[in-house]
Amino acid sequence: MVDINKRKVIRTSTISLSLDYLLRGQLSFLNNVYEVIAVSGQNEHLEKVAVREKVRIVDVQMQRAIKPLRDLLSLWKLFRLFQKEKPLIVHSITPKAGLLSMIAAYFAGVPIRIHTFTGLIFPSKTGILKRILILMDKLLCLFATNIYPEGNGVKEDLINYKITSKPLKVLVNGNVNGIDKDYFNPALYSSEDKIELRKELGILENDFVFIFVGRLVGDKGVNELIAAFERFSNEVKKIKLLLVGPFESDLDPLSSSTLGIIKSNRNIISVGFQPDVRTYFAISTALVFPSYREGFPNVVLQAGAMGLPSIVSNINGCNEIIIEGENGVIIPVKDGDAIYNAMKKMIDNDFIRNRMQQNSRLMIVSRYEQQIVWDAILAEYKRLEKNV
Structure with missing residues (x-):
């Protein structure tokens, strides 16, 4: 009433x-x-x-x-x-x-x-x-x-x-x-939950999973991301790229070459729009978010609260949430080579990646509860x- x-x-x-x-x-x-x-x-x-x-x-x-x-x-x-x-x-x-x-x-x-x-x-x-x-x-x-x-x-x-x-x-x-620290909490998902979803998506136990969450459009840096991952997946085994978000064909569609790679590369998994992205964060290793422009991206907050380090472009919001080397890596905008090098760094340097993972949730919750x-x-x- x-x-x-x-x-x-x-x-x-x-x-x-x-x-x-x-x-x-x-x-x-x-x-x-x-x-x-x-x-x-x-x-x-x-x-x-x-x-x-x-x-x-x-x-x-x-x-x-x-x-x-x-x-x-x-x-x-x-x-x-x-x-x-x-x-x-x-x-x-x-x-x-x-x-x-x-x-x-x-x-x-x-x-x-x-x-x-x-x-x-x-x-x-x-x-x-x-x-x-x-x-x-x-x-x-x-x-x-x-x-x-x-x-x-x-x-x-x-x-x-x-x-x-x-x-x-x-x-x-x-x-x-x-950020709702109780809702975006990796402790909510058991090992069994994660194994089951990975199996459904064809992700193997030892696969390193990069995740992108957002609209699959040019302004989000998806064209550069896909090109970098295509190059990377030809060099490194046991990696996956998980795309969580809708394609948009009206305002800012992806290039035809990008769409072709998404369809043909078996290591790229596109699951479309998902009302609850937490389970996808839970089975992932790192967020890649090379957007051209943002205000203050919730995706980076959510990934961090779920314990993921992030690769983000040097733009508004992203460069406030992520502190270089502490909870993620900051790269130049519209730079496919930088995306490639950052992904390589995430995989190759276990010590740095583990430290960023340990910092991620605490740094988000303490500042953005x-x-x-x-x-x-x-x-x-x-x-x-x-x-x-």
């Missing part, structure tokens, strides 16, 4: 999968203090949010790509929703939801308009598209009252590109939701509320 004395907080994202996975548990926590309403496109992910988080949901379809007519329709629907609900706070994540929500909330008279930048798209783009994306982020910040970069790297990019002159605040050590992040967000809401 809704408490009529609670003030309303509306959380928005472009696609409901972001609310489902990026904010798992957070909405339920905040709903103890505020009446939380989750807004995104209606599908099974938004339904899961309603059931799990016990919050009200509203269907407003938003497009990830630039679609002027559909974007205007979404903007109008958000404006009408905010007018009707009269929330204290509208808090958005993801780029398009941020732009549309902040504009709509401004004209609807919402007093606290928050956007969390979980990543920036424009630094990896060029030409007219880059200029358009920069303009969109500047507009977003213009209509927002408070801006929170997810990490210090994102904060520096916002400053360097002069996206806004408003204060920028990173909460705690960064990340939008923190979930309850600390949630408490910081709630405290920030309360601080802002005092000034309204």
Whole structure:
């Protein structure tokens, strides 16, 4: 039953999968203090949010790509929703939801308009598209009252590109939701569990398993990863590459040569999108995540909490979570040779790899435990509320 004395907080994202996975548990926590309403496109992910988080949901379809007519329709629907609900706070994540929500909330008279930048798209783009994306982020910040970069790297990019002159605040050590150390815990999986899954996937007991988790697209560095692994697997026996994530053929598809290698290389195992990635981390030896751009990647946090060292590209978020030689290896962006050399280092140097494995979970849990992040967000809401 809704408490009529609670003030309303509306959380928005472009696609409901972001609310489902990026904010798992957070909405339920905040709903103890505020009446939380989750807004995104209606599908099974938004339904899961309603059931799990016990919050009200509203269907407003938003497009990830630039679609002027559909974007205007979404903007109008958000404006009408905010007018009707009269929330204290509208808090958005993801780029398009941020732009549309902040504009709509401004004209609807919402007093606290928050956007969390979980990543920036424009630094990896060029030409007219880059200029358009920069303009969109500047507009977003213009209509927002408070801006929170997810990490210090994102904060520096916002400053360097002069996206806004408003204060920028990173909460705690960064990340939008923190890590649930009890959920992402390697101790949950017995040797028998791991042997059974390895057997199902055709992974032998002594195989060294590199894992990639995420969308199988060019921007995630998958083309370079596959080329490096193809080269490596021709030289080294008993290695596997486990790909956990969906292919996307619309926005940023993989090259035809990459797709051909994935199909033909018997040491590459692609299992598609998985709602629970923990078992796949549990049977793996190291994460490889050569993305071109991130805000503060949950995958690297999750892998670390599961005790895996990581090979990551030198980008925002990744280079904050991973400390070179302590819990992983940092490599240049878009560098297939660097991926190859880092994988070789992981396999060849048992002492370094074992030390990184021992450090991984402790270093993640000590800095990014979930309850600390949630408490910081709630405290920030309360601080802002005092000034309204």
